[in-house]
Amino acid sequence: MSSRFSEQDTEAFYDAEDALYRSFWDREGSLHWGWFDQTTGDDFLSACINLNRVMLEKASISPDSHVLDLGWLCRSAGCRVTGIDLSGVRIDNAIESLASQPPDVQGRLKFEKASATNLPFGDGAFSHVWSQATIYHIHDKEKALQEAYRVLAPGGYLVFDDLTKPRPDISSDARRYVYDRLLFDTDYSFTGYQDALLGTGFQLLESHDLSEHLGKSYSCLSRMAMAQREKDPEVYEGLSRAYDQMVLAVERQELGWGMYICQK
Numbered sequence: 001m002s003s004r005f006s007e008q009d010t011e012a013f014y015d016a017e018d019a020l021y022r023s024f025w026d027r028e029g030s031l032h033w034g035w036f037d038q039t040t041g042d043d044f045l046s047a048c049i050n051l052n053r054v055m056l057e058k059a060s061i062s063p064d065s066h067v068l069d070l071g072w073l074c075r076s077a078g079c080r081v082t083g084i085d086l087s088g089v090r091i092d093n094a095i096e097s098l099a100s101q102p103p104d105v106q107g108r109l110k111f112e113k114a115s116a117t118n119l120p121f122g123d124g125a126f127s128h129v130w131s132q133a134t135i136y137h138i139h140d141k142e143k144a145l146q147e148a149y150r151v152l153a154p155g156g157y158l159v160f161d162d163l164t165k166p167r168p169d170i171s172s173d174a175r176r177y178v179y180d181r182l183l184f185d186t187d188y189s190f191t192g193y194q195d196a197l198l199g200t201g202f203q204l205l206e207s208h209d210l211s212e213h214l215g216k217s218y219s220c221l222s223r224m225a226m227a228q229r230e231k232d233p234e235v236y237e238g239l240s241r242a243y244d245q246m247v248l249a250v251e252r253q254e255l256g257w258g259m260y261i262c263q264k
């Protein structure tokens with residue numbers, strides 16, 4: 001779909017905001033949402049780690065895997081991972097954080113500045129393509145799915161989560177405080193995404209509508225931002241208000257979240 005926002009807008013946004021997000025979301029730089037269950041209770045970061053665990057298990061990632069992470073972060077998998085990201089700042093921070101890792105971990109992880117719509121890798125180069133909270137930023141999602149398909153070896157897995165638009169007619173508040181604030185829009189509902197994946201040639205192994213967990217994630221984030229307000233009331237109270245709008249948009253079914261496991 002065409003968009004008012006360009007890749008340069010997204011890159012500039014993440015280059016500028018990485019430090020702010022690290023101040024209250026996750027110091028390690030992870031920027032995704034959580035899958036809550038009885039093991040996590042209401043703890044947001046535990047729920048984020050839980051989502052990583054669930055996705056790793058469902059994608060059958062093992063030490064022999066070679067994973068391409070679109071939008072950077074799959075570092076706890078014990079296998080070779082190449083992380084790409086549009087944001088040079090986020091790539092530099094990821095490379096810097098490698099310095100404190102043991103040599104065997106450093107040898108397995110590579111980071112490169114690139115776009116998911118134009119991957120600088122050969123056909124069939126990876127056993128897995130992984131992505132968390134990233135593809136919604138990409139206007140030409142069909143191109144990103146085709147690129148993921150191209151760089152996967154036959155039988156390889158695409159495992160990812162992404163924001164969805166449950167219905168096309170969204171309110172002006174959702175447009176302003178959710179979609180425009182996050183510089184995105186999408187044609188895909190939860191099931192529309194399934195169709196797009198099948199149309200790209202993937203087999204769909206599993207899909208999960210995680211919208212409820214997205215709402216819960218943003219309630220937690222609203223509290224976490226407010227807890228920092230003494231540092232800068234305008235910034236953190238503003239973020240907290242924005243996150244309350246995210247919760248409302250999920251409740252009104254103007255915003256959704258899905259997770260998909262597919263095979264080439």
Ligand SMILES: C[S@@+](CC[C@H](N)C(=O)[O-])C[C@H]1O[C@@H](n2cnc3c(N)ncnc32)[C@H](O)[C@@H]1O
Nearest residue numbers: 014030031032071085086087115116132134137
């Ligand atoms: C919300 S963050 C998620 C980061 C990480 N996956 C995580 O789970 O913490 C979205 C990331 O997607 C990156 N991104 C956006 N568009 C991209 C594109 N076309 N190609 C690669 N990365 C992109 C942004 O720079 C940002 O780092």
